[in-house]
Amino acid sequence: MADGRIAVIGSGYVGLTSGACLAGLGHEVVCGDIDAGKVAALARGEVPILESGLDDMVARGLESGRLTFVHGAVAAARGAKYIFLCLPTPDGGDGRADLRIVHDVVAEIGPALDAGAILITKSTVPVGTARDITATVNRADVAVVSNPEFLQEGTAVSNFMHPDRIVVGSSDRAAAEAVADLYQALGAPAVVTSPESSELIKYASNAFLAMKLSFINSIGALAETVGADVAEIANGMGFDERIGPKFLKSGPGWGGSCFPKDTRALATIAADHDVSFPLLQATTLSNDQAQDRVADKVRAAAGGSLAGVRIALWGLTFKAGTDDLRDSPALAVAGRLAAEGAVLRAFDPAVSADIKAGEDRPGISVAPDPYSAVTGAAVLVVLTEWPLFAEVDLVKTAEGMIGRGIVDGRGMIDPNLARSAGFNLIPLGRPAYHAQSGSR
Ligand code: UGA
Numbered sequence: 018m019a020d021g022r023i024a025v026i027g028s029g030y031v032g033l034t035s036g037a038c039l040a041g042l043g044h045e046v047v048c049g050d051i052d053a054g055k056v057a058a059l060a061r062g063e064v065p066i067l068e069s070g071l072d073d074m075v076a077r078g079l080e081s082g083r084l085t086f087v088h089g090a091v092a093a094a095r096g097a098k099y100i101f102l103c104l105p106t107p108d109g110g111d112g113r114a115d116l117r118i119v120h121d122v123v124a125e126i127g128p129a130l131d132a133g134a135i136l137i138t139k140s141t142v143p144v145g146t147a148r149d150i151t152a153t154v155n156r157a158d159v160a161v162v163s164n165p166e167f168l169q170e171g172t173a174v175s176n177f178m179h180p181d182r183i184v185v186g187s188s189d190r191a192a193a194e195a196v197a198d199l200y201q202a203l204g205a206p207a208v209v210t211s212p213e214s215s216e217l218i219k220y221a222s223n224a225f226l227a228m229k230l231s232f233i234n235s236i237g238a239l240a241e242t243v244g245a246d247v248a249e250i251a252n253g254m255g256f257d258e259r260i261g262p263k264f265l266k267s268g269p270g271w272g273g274s275c276f277p278k279d280t281r282a283l284a285t286i287a288a289d290h291d292v293s294f295p296l297l298q299a300t301t302l303s304n305d306q307a308q309d310r311v312a313d314k315v316r317a318a319a320g321g322s323l324a325g326v327r328i329a330l331w332g333l334t335f336k337a338g339t340d341d342l343r344d345s346p347a348l349a350v351a352g353r354l355a356a357e358g359a360v361l362r363a364f365d366p367a368v369s370a371d372i373k374a375g376e377d378r379p380g381i382s383v384a385p386d387p388y389s390a391v392t393g394a395a396v397l398v399v400l401t402e403w404p405l406f407a408e409v410d411l412v413k414t415a416e417g418m419i420g421r422g423i424v425d426g427r428g429m430i431d432p433n434l435a436r437s438a439g440f441n442l443i444p445l446g447r448p449a450y451h452a453q454s455g456s457r
Pocket residue numbers: 141166167168169170171223226230263264265266267268269270271272273274275276335336337346
């Protein structure tokens with residue numbers, strides 16, 4: 018076990034998962050947060066986010082005494098050897114991350130740090146941040162290391178415990194290696210780089226995955242017009258080890274709190290350095306088109322106009338296994354439908370309150386179960402891949418609806434069950450099934 022305590026500053030999604038899992042690896046971890054109410058709740062073992070296995074990990078950490086929560090950054094950082102910065106880096110409005118919180122915290126804790134302490138950036142930060150933090154902290158006896166996280170919401174604990182790699186970048190190689198050693202028990206390869214490379218690895222990874230998804234969604238658009246099936250194509254492509262089978266599932270576009278923000282940020286970084294990177298613009302444009310295509314299918318299924326038409330949505334979160342609605346493709350599609358006058362009612366197992374109309378989302382009433390969401394609907398649209406949607410009784414679903422169209426954005430609905438319930442199933446990436454003719 019590493020000698021020296023770990024501090025994690027910021028108990029949001031990244032900080033809480035990292036802190037609890039590092040304690041799970043046997044380290045002594047103190048998590049600090051500015052929100053006293055959240056700290057008190059976490060100290061009681063109350064986890065404020067839906068994240069599989071995180072409650073258990075926090076409970077075990079608290080029980081072992083290796084995980085504690087304190088109010089404030091300085092209280093956590095004082096006496097620690099490793100200080101992980103897991104702070105919000107919101108979009109500053111111009112595509113650049115707003116780093117004020119990070120620099121404020123570094124300036125606050127800097128004088129309180131022990132000699133030999135290592136400051137570690139865990140949240141996604143622009144290239145150059147590690148060097149900027151080195152200037153802000155302004156102490157020769159404190160090292161700065163970039164150690165990006167590659168956790169996926171919904172499977173973050175499992176991702177932490179089974180990483181593909183650990184990336185650490187620093188101008189102080191010994192400090193980078195000491196940070197990599199914190200994860201030694203996981204047996205993952207450590208990639209030791211310069212801080213700039215480490216920071217870019219994170220953006221490049223997220224933007225590359227977003228590009229892969231945009232690519233398969235565009236192949237899906239082509240497939241449905243030529244009579245091919247995107248799932249078959251993805252399967253055939255995925256066996257090529259240079260391509261790989263993962264992140265080839267087409268859907269209503271990609272979203273979440275990371276891909277849109279990071280793809281935009283990387284485009285801005287490239288532009289700021291006068292580097293032409295057209296793939297990034299194309300990746301975002303293709304994603305907008307994927308969402309347009311779902312809305313086009315819903316309009317067509319509703320008979321050509323959405324004005325005053327009731328549309329049922331199954332799924333609101335940006336993917337299954339999370340309650341996160343940030344930059345959700347489901348809301349992006351819903352926004353397009355609402356803009357044309359559709360009346361939206363939704364069911365999502367992780368969302369219980371109505372969605373209030375705002376800048377980035379339309380008003381949506383939320384039903385307590387899949388059947389009450391479809392009452393009076395002309396079309397049903399499946400937007401998030403919650404497994405329970407494959408189990409819903411489609412005959413009962415049809416009884417409540419006035420129309421017979423299901424636009425299946427996630428490939429969840431069995432075509433044969435849909436057909437026998439009298440539905441026209443309109444999938445993405447392959448030709449539609451028509452109940453009447455029984456043909457594609
Ligand atoms: C993403 C990355 O996958 C993580 O590696 C990274 O650490 C994280 O961002 C971050 O930067 O913090 P996450 O935002 O949790 O993780 O979401 P993903 O599981 O990557 O899904 C992103 C979007 O792509 C979702 O809308 C999802 O539905 C969509 N997707 C994903 C597909 O449409 N098809 C797929 O095959 C996979």
